[in-house]
Amino acid sequence: DRDMAEDNTVAGVVTGLAWTPVGGDILFIESTIYPGSGKLTVTGNLGEVMKESAIIALAWIKANAHTFSIDSRIFSKFDIHIHVPEGATPKDGPSAGVTMLTALTSLLTQRKVKKNIAMTGEITLRGKVLPVGGIKEKILAAKRSGITDIILCKDNQKDIAEIEPEYIEGIRFHYVSRMGEVLDIALTDELVDEPVDFQAMMESMEVSKALSLST
Amino acid sequence: DRDMAEDNTVAGVVTGLAWTPVGGDILFIESTIYPGSGKLTVTGNLGEVMKESAIIALAWIKANAHTFSIDSRIFSKFDIHIHVPEGATPKDGPSAGVTMLTALTSLLTQRKVKKNIAMTGEITLRGKVLPVGGIKEKILAAKRSGITDIILCKDNQKDIAEIEPEYIEGIRFHYVSRMGEVLDIALTDELVDEPVDFQAMMESMEVSKALSLST
Amino acid sequence: DRDMAEDNTVAGVVTGLAWTPVGGDILFIESTIYPGSGKLTVTGNLGEVMKESAIIALAWIKANAHTFSIDSRIFSKFDIHIHVPEGATPKDGPSAGVTMLTALTSLLTQRKVKKNIAMTGEITLRGKVLPVGGIKEKILAAKRSGITDIILCKDNQKDIAEIEPEYIEGIRFHYVSRMGEVLDIALTDELVDEPVDFQAMMESMEVSKALSLST
Amino acid sequence: DRDMAEDNTVAGVVTGLAWTPVGGDILFIESTIYPGSGKLTVTGNLGEVMKESAIIALAWIKANAHTFSIDSRIFSKFDIHIHVPEGATPKDGPSAGVTMLTALTSLLTQRKVKKNIAMTGEITLRGKVLPVGGIKEKILAAKRSGITDIILCKDNQKDIAEIEPEYIEGIRFHYVSRMGEVLDIALTDELVDEPVDFQAMMESMEVSKALSLST
Amino acid sequence: DRDMAEDNTVAGVVTGLAWTPVGGDILFIESTIYPGSGKLTVTGNLGEVMKESAIIALAWIKANAHTFSIDSRIFSKFDIHIHVPEGATPKDGPSAGVTMLTALTSLLTQRKVKKNIAMTGEITLRGKVLPVGGIKEKILAAKRSGITDIILCKDNQKDIAEIEPEYIEGIRFHYVSRMGEVLDIALTDELVDEPVDFQAMMESMEVSKALSLST
Amino acid sequence: DRDMAEDNTVAGVVTGLAWTPVGGDILFIESTIYPGSGKLTVTGNLGEVMKESAIIALAWIKANAHTFSIDSRIFSKFDIHIHVPEGATPKDGPSAGVTMLTALTSLLTQRKVKKNIAMTGEITLRGKVLPVGGIKEKILAAKRSGITDIILCKDNQKDIAEIEPEYIEGIRFHYVSRMGEVLDIALTDELVDEPVDFQAMMESMEVSKALSLST
């Protein structure tokens, strides 16, 4: 029951790495956005710590919206939903932080995610990336799934050094310590096909509200 | 205590497939809509994962409303209720995802559901259909109940290959990998009898609000 | 400690049937309505499934309000309260569904409930009545309490066939499969004495709000 | 640690009767009201069923406000708080229903409660009083505390018949079956000293809101 | 780890008495107020009964605001926070009621609390003070901490009578039965230094809201 | 897996000290702020007492906003998020109070935190700093991490006196009893680079709201 890397041509979907008692696996962080009132919904049978990762990722983006040319009004005029598929499997822990951050930034900028890239790492509110566990199993799973680029915390470099070289042949490792570096590596400058036009949507939302008021 | 397929002449009701410790069964996903403020209610003695399926289905429809010519204002001016009958039986798991998706899309477009069709499969926020378990028991139950068409995830095709051919005689299988394919197969282009006219209802809601304000 | 059938001259009160470990019993579903903001309150030491029955009944009435000439604005300008007496006894299960449906429809239309009628059956969101258990005990209790008419799901007819005829002598059974049939049988066309005039109340609520705004 | 009957010269305070593992006791239901937004708060270390009694009492009064000449706007412009003293003792059960009903009606009409009266009985949403347990212990406690008048459900009359006459000498019993009878017996027609003037308060609340808006 | 009495020159801070398995202790009830929307926050690792004391104290003050010349609009335009220090220690029970009442009244009137005074007693919604336990241990702790005046419920006078006179030498006891008496004794007529000017703050809040609206 | 002191050039991030079963550690309190509606979010796998510390710190700052020249409107027009990294580790207790206070004050004033400073101590609502446990382990961890200045409660001075002098060589201890002293020591008068301009942000938020209204 093995997942394979996919073309991430849609905004808001990024590949992460998970450790499970029976070995590593890749997982997908999916996110979407639609008109609403600023609510964040998180699904996928997640524990409290993993839900907190989503909250932290969104808070960091809100506080740094100008850096990514994101119009802050989006945060109060749309709802955001993050989902981690395979609902039958409970999931927890902070290691999907970088993946959630990348998914949300892609969603809000409509920028394409790099092909065949995966990542694992805890995030913090001031923008640091922290090391996580289960690296060997995660890397082997990534390789099996066709991943060619992996983003890790610098402090996880020592875990890679302990893996037999033939197991990681052909994988490029990107070691980072800041969340900004993750986004520089993982997000391309290209927009996805048929990107959401937030400005146009907000204007049309204003118009239909005004029409209601003047009925 | 066996349920039989029914004419789905009403919008928002779709047949799913369930696995239980004593064999497969069909189940119905029922949905309805009425003036409100954008609330989603889910009943039927459901566990958290099954409730999440309903939330995911609605989020995906909200983010893809234009594809189905659904007026986005409906989501904030009506309440939606999803129910899975037989309240005495606790139910859980992600496999009703495709059924909930189809029910909600039928409800919001007022399109008729194909006759004698049933389905089972997990859904994700980016529009994928994932495989689920208990296929053999579910298929046998569907046959007993008069189902002629079944939608499954492509990754469940191997489970069908393992069933003795005489048990599945006369059933057409539709293997899909995307949620859009599910809707193409399951929803007809025909509206139900006496379809809800959302535009007329929203206009009449505006008028009665305006009358209140000018009292 | 036996309850007896009562003249249901007040709107919103209907007799149901309950199964308990020490035999059947009749129970009353009571409902009331007063100016508010669309909230539904459910009391009586009820479990989750029984609370869901109340939510389903109200949702179905909201979605079918026009059928019963109920002004939809009532649902947002009044609060509704459903209570099941004898708070010391925990109660659960879906079988009070038809009773709650009938109580709420009587409440919202101010139509009288038929005398000496009782009922038991699960309801669904699309308007079906489903069979329930404990029929023999419930029927015996109804008889002891002076009930003359009982509404049951068609699928419960077989349970009646198994009861010795002398135990059910003098009781008329009404077998139904749709919620609309329940209401046709249980509600008379006569209004209760001193019916609530929702239109007058809503107008007076508007006036007093307007007076406040113009102070 | 015995409580004694008190002059109920303040609105909203009524004496109830409680059964405890070590014998009966009297208890006080206290209620108060202040400008707010229609919230009901219930304190006193109460279980769910006892909290439901307070909700039922208030709902019944709201639905019958005109009977007691209570201005319905009070329910949305004030908050109501019900407290049952002696927070260290957990309390539960439906038997304080009549006491809560009487306390709230006194509070909202500012009518004095009869002196030296106590009561016990469950209430229902349609206005019935139901019998409760522990009658003998409750009556003995009432007598010790100086109570001279006790309101009970008619169905509890048989419990009184079983008590030795000398134990109840000098106590008048009032047997009721309707909540309106409770109020007729327990509430005098006299207002408390310095009654709250709800109309004046609401007008002054409007004025200060208008002043704010025109600043 | 012994706390000592402190000069209560700040409004809203009052000394209470606590019983613990290892003897009595003094504790402080601290309260503060700031612009908000009428929310009450209670912290300090408190159990449900102790939180209820805070709610009761505030409700009683709201219902008696005129007695203390408190402008009722304060309750909806400010938030109030009550804290009981030493977060590592769980605390519960009703005996801090009088202390919370005094703290909140001092906070809302900005009146100074009497020096070297401490108190213990349950409060009720109609203004009574009820006796509490652990009196001997509490008194000894108060003496060790430099307390000179103690407020107790009249019904606790018998507990004082049982303490050896030399242990309570130099302490003045104030026995009360009403909450108004507590405030008469514990609050001076003097305002604290730099008292909060609620009227000025509310006016400035109105002005800045008006400026926003007219932008 | 040892954390090292970091240049706190960003507002809202402060170093605290933690005790764990395997020795002391430093930890970081991170905070951030963004347009919102006055919500406080706290993440990091924290127990109830540690969450209360954040609430107390923010309440104290709100009540003393003028002292720090903080515009009170910020509290209702922005959301604040506090995070304590390393989500896999559950954390609890009141000892991060001073650290949270310093982080929030830095965030709201945009003042730089002193380099290489760490702190531990409980806070109270009236501005006191209380002693905490685990001092020896915390100090040793601070030294290993390159901390040169440590703020402690005066009542913790005796714990320092018990540590062998060579273990604390080169560390300056700052003993405090008031929260104002903590901020005097820990916050410099210098603003961080590219400080958030709250006034400009609030004006721009008003403008975009006005534009919406006049559409």
Ligand SMILES: [Ca+2]
């Ligand atoms: Ca997988």
Ligand SMILES: [Ca+2]
């Ligand atoms: Ca990951």
Ligand SMILES: [Ca+2]
């Ligand atoms: Ca079935």
Ligand SMILES: [Ca+2]
């Ligand atoms: Ca299914």
Ligand SMILES: [Ca+2]
């Ligand atoms: Ca009964």
Ligand SMILES: [Ca+2]
């Ligand atoms: Ca029933």
Ligand SMILES: [Ca+2]
């Ligand atoms: Ca007592």
Ligand SMILES: [Ca+2]
């Ligand atoms: Ca009672």
Ligand SMILES: [Ca+2]
């Ligand atoms: Ca202490």
Ligand SMILES: [Ca+2]
């Ligand atoms: Ca105390």
Ligand SMILES: [Ca+2]
């Ligand atoms: Ca660490």
Ligand SMILES: [Ca+2]
């Ligand atoms: Ca700390």
